[in-house]
Amino acid sequence: MKAIGIILAGGNSNRMKELSRKRAVAAMPIAGSYRSIDFTLSNMSNSHIRKVAVFTQYNARSLNEHLSSSKWWDFGRKQGGLYVFTPTITMDNSNWYLGTADSIYQNLQFLKESHEPYVIIATGDGVYKMDYNDVLEYHIQKKADITVVVKEMPVGEDVTRFGVVKLNEDYRIQEFEEKPLVATSNLVSTGVYVIRRRQLIELIEKCAMENRHDFVQDILIRYKNNKRIYGYKMQDYWSNISTVESYYKTNMDFLKPEVRDYFFNQSPEVYSKVDDNPPAKYNTGANVRNSLVSSGCIINGTVENSVLFKKVFVGSNCVIKNSIILNDVYLGDNTHIENCIVESRDTIRANTYHCGEDGIKIVVEKNERYVV
Numbered sequence: 001m002k003a004i005g006i007i008l009a010g011g012n013s014n015r016m017k018e019l020s021r022k023r024a025v026a027a028m029p030i031a032g033s034y035r036s037i038d039f040t041l042s043n044m045s046n047s048h049i050r051k052v053a054v055f056t057q058y059n060a061r062s063l064n065e066h067l068s069s070s071k072w073w074d075f076g077r078k079q080g081g082l083y084v085f086t087p088t089i090t091m092d093n094s095n096w097y098l099g100t101a102d103s104i105y106q107n108l109q110f111l112k113e114s115h116e117p118y119v120i121i122a123t124g125d126g127v128y129k130m131d132y133n134d135v136l137e138y139h140i141q142k143k144a145d146i147t148v149v150v151k152e153m154p155v156g157e158d159v160t161r162f163g164v165v166k167l168n169e170d171y172r173i174q175e176f177e178e179k180p181l182v183a184t185s186n187l188v189s190t191g192v193y194v195i196r197r198r199q200l201i202e203l204i205e206k207c208a209m210e211n212r213h214d215f216v217q218d219i220l221i222r223y224k225n226n227k228r229i230y231g232y233k234m235q236d237y238w239s240n241i242s243t244v245e246s247y248y249k250t251n252m253d254f255l256k257p258e259v260r261d262y263f264f265n266q267s268p269e270v271y272s273k274v275d276d277n278p279p280a281k282y283n284t285g286a287n288v289r290n291s292l293v294s295s296g297c298i299i300n301g302t303v304e305n306s307v308l309f310k311k312v313f314v315g316s317n318c319v320i321k322n323s324i325i326l327n328d329v330y331l332g333d334n335t336h337i338e339n340c341i342v343e344s345r346d347t348i349r350a351n352t353y354h355c356g357e358d359g360i361k362i363v364v365e366k367n368e369r370y371v372v
Contacts, residue, residue: 003136004116004197005044006104008215009037009124010057010097015161015243018343018362024056026124027063028241029309029326029344031254031263032294035066036241037124038073038272041082045073046268047132049120050080053110055103057087057096063124072273083110099213105204111197119200121215123191127250128238129268130192138232139194145227146220148173149192151238161243162188163216165231173229176221187231189216190238237262248341248360251307251324255290277310285316301331315350330369337363 009026016025026037037054044052052075056063070082085107087096097103104111104121111119118139120132130149139147150165165187166175176189193215195203203219212218220229237259241247253259263270277296282288286299293299296311301318308314308325315333324341331337332350339356340363342348347369354363 002116003049003118003120003132003194004111004114005049005052005132006119006121007037007040007044007052007054007124008100008103008121008191009063010055010060010103011123011125012058013125013242016247017244018364019244019247019341020059022059023062024059024124025242026056027059027066028125028247030127030241030251032292032307032309033275034270034272035063036127037063037066039127039129039270040122040124041073042268042270043122043128043130043132044120045075045271047120047130049132050075050077051083051114051116052080053083053085053107054124055085055097055107057103060086066273069273073271085110099218100215101204101207101218102213104200104215105208108201108204111201114197117197119195119197121193121195123240125241126190126192126238127241128190128234129236129263129270130234131268132192132194135192135194135232139230142171142230143228144230145195145199145223146229147194147232148176148220148229149190149234150187150231151190151234153186153188155186157186159183159186159188162240163191163220165189167231171231171233173220173224173231176216176224176229178216178221187233189220190234191240193220244341244360244362248324252305252322254292254307255305275310286314301335309344 013025028036067084070076075082153159163178164183164185166185168174207218239250241250280293280297283300287302289304291303292307294310297308299314300316301314304321306320306323309327311328312325313330318331318335321338323337326344328345329342330347334351335348336353340354340361343364346365347367
């Protein structure tokens with residue numbers, strides 16, 4: 001494909017509360033055995049984009065570890081490859097990435113050394129499947145300067161955490177408001193953009209000269225009347241996991257047969273780093289209904305409407321309902337967990353009760369697992 005990919009995965013979301021204390025949002029586990037960034041990486045690979053750069057920054061250890069090999073997404077070839085860029089201290093610059101535009105500016109050499117005419121920019125916190133070739137064709141057909149992929153959200157959903165967009169009859173963007181107090185439209189930006197590589201270099205250099213750092217505010221919104229910026233409407237499933245509620249809802253969506261079928265059974269596939277774990281084991285007394293249970297789990301109790309990630313141990317007489325249990329959690333006997341997200345590597349002592357009364361409760365317990 002005649003484009004390179006850039007994935008912006010450096011952000012810190014305070015709205016993820018305790019969940020983003022030890023990992024970047026792009027490294028959040030999804031649907032049992034995936035990470036959030038896997039969906040965007042798989043889309044890039046399936047769209048035959050051979051050269052992809054991931055810009056990481058905040059709490060990047062877990063994400064960098066996940067991206068340590070490019071073979072899982074089939075980027076490791078003679079041409080192209082998967083590049084991971086973190087902020088680098090130089091003689092001229094000792095800053096973190098000050099914003100999305102600044103992260104591109106600090107790695108401008110990557111763009112200058114590439115030869116492909118177009119750039120696909122995407123975020124690492126979206127859960128969706130998309131062929132970027134369709135967007136690129138649309139971009140060329142409209143003779144657009146920038147194309148923004150937009151999604152119509154269901155009526156009644158809170159869209160004030162997104163960039164809200166209004167299009168004219170030709171799908172050109174007329175209004176673009178980032179995180180408005182009151183939304184005037186239910187059409188939101190998905191954080192996927194197509195732009196010519198040379199034009200991106202020019203706009204980013206101009207931003208840096210004027211001490212501007214944000215791609216949305218300082219390029220999309222600022223130039224919306226000067227440049228031809230179009231919206232491309234996507235019709236399929238799309239979800240963003242930047243809040244605790246949306247993260248919970250996205251994982252729970254995978255309990256719906258139609259969502260599972262769309263992501264797991266229909267091509268193109270979603271790829272991820274593979275762990276060598278044994279299959280899940282269900283002992284006598286296990287009772288599992290409408291749940292996703294990943295490899296390496298051992299179940300001795302009741303699990304209902306829940307998502308269990310890898311290597312979770314559920315003790316005898318436990319009850320888990322409407323919850324997400326992250327990797328490597330040990331749940332002692334007679335534990336009751338309801339409407340909760342349990343942080344990874346936690347040890348929940350026997351006879352413990354956790355229930356999210358008003359919304360989702362995040363459980364973080366660091367007890368001793370093995371007493372010698």
